[in-house]
Amino acid sequence: MPSQLTLESALEPLIAAHQSWLDMARAYAKGYAIQAGSVTSDDVRRWADTMGCQPDSPHAWGALFLGKEWMWLGRQRSTYQSNNGRFISQWRWQP
Numbered sequence: 001m002p003s004q005l006t007l008e009s010a011l012e013p014l015i016a017a018h019q020s021w022l023d024m025a026r027a028y029a030k031g032y033a034i035q036a037g038s039v040t041s042d043d044v045r046r047w048a049d050t051m052g053c054q055p056d057s058p059h060a061w062g063a064l065f066l067g068k069e070w071m072w073l074g075r076q077r078s079t080y081q082s083n084n085g086r087f088i089s090q091w092r093w094q095p
Contacts, residue, residue, distance in 0.1 A: 011063050018060040024053065025064055033093035040088050041065075042079050069095050 015022060028047050033039040041061055048054050055061065071094045075087040 008066060011066065014057070014059055015063050015066075018055050018057065018063070021053065021055045021060060022063060025055075029064065029091075030093050033091060038073055038090050038092050040076065040078075040090050042088060045080065065089070065091050069093060 025044055025048065029039045029044050032043055032047075036043075041064060044064060045061075071092045073090040073092050076090055077085045078088045
């Protein structure tokens with residue numbers, strides 16, 4: 001019987017390829033969430049734009065908030081014009 005594929009196992013190669021960027025981005029996201037109460041990918045994207053440290057693949061953003069410490073709070077519209085107002089998730093750090 002084949003084993004069930006989980007999101008984490010499907011993303012393992014992507015996470016491994018971008019581990020250094022994910023470590024930095026997650027550290028920023030955690031600190032921002034602790035200070036502000038919540039964080040979105042827009043918040044981390046502003047940091048990445050300012051620091052000039054975008055991931056090599058845009059798919060790496062999908063692995064940013066993986067982990068049981070991140071509590072999903074809801075959705076809000078992205079403030080980035082290139083996202084055309086699509087909804088993004090809002091997260092709280094809860095260790």
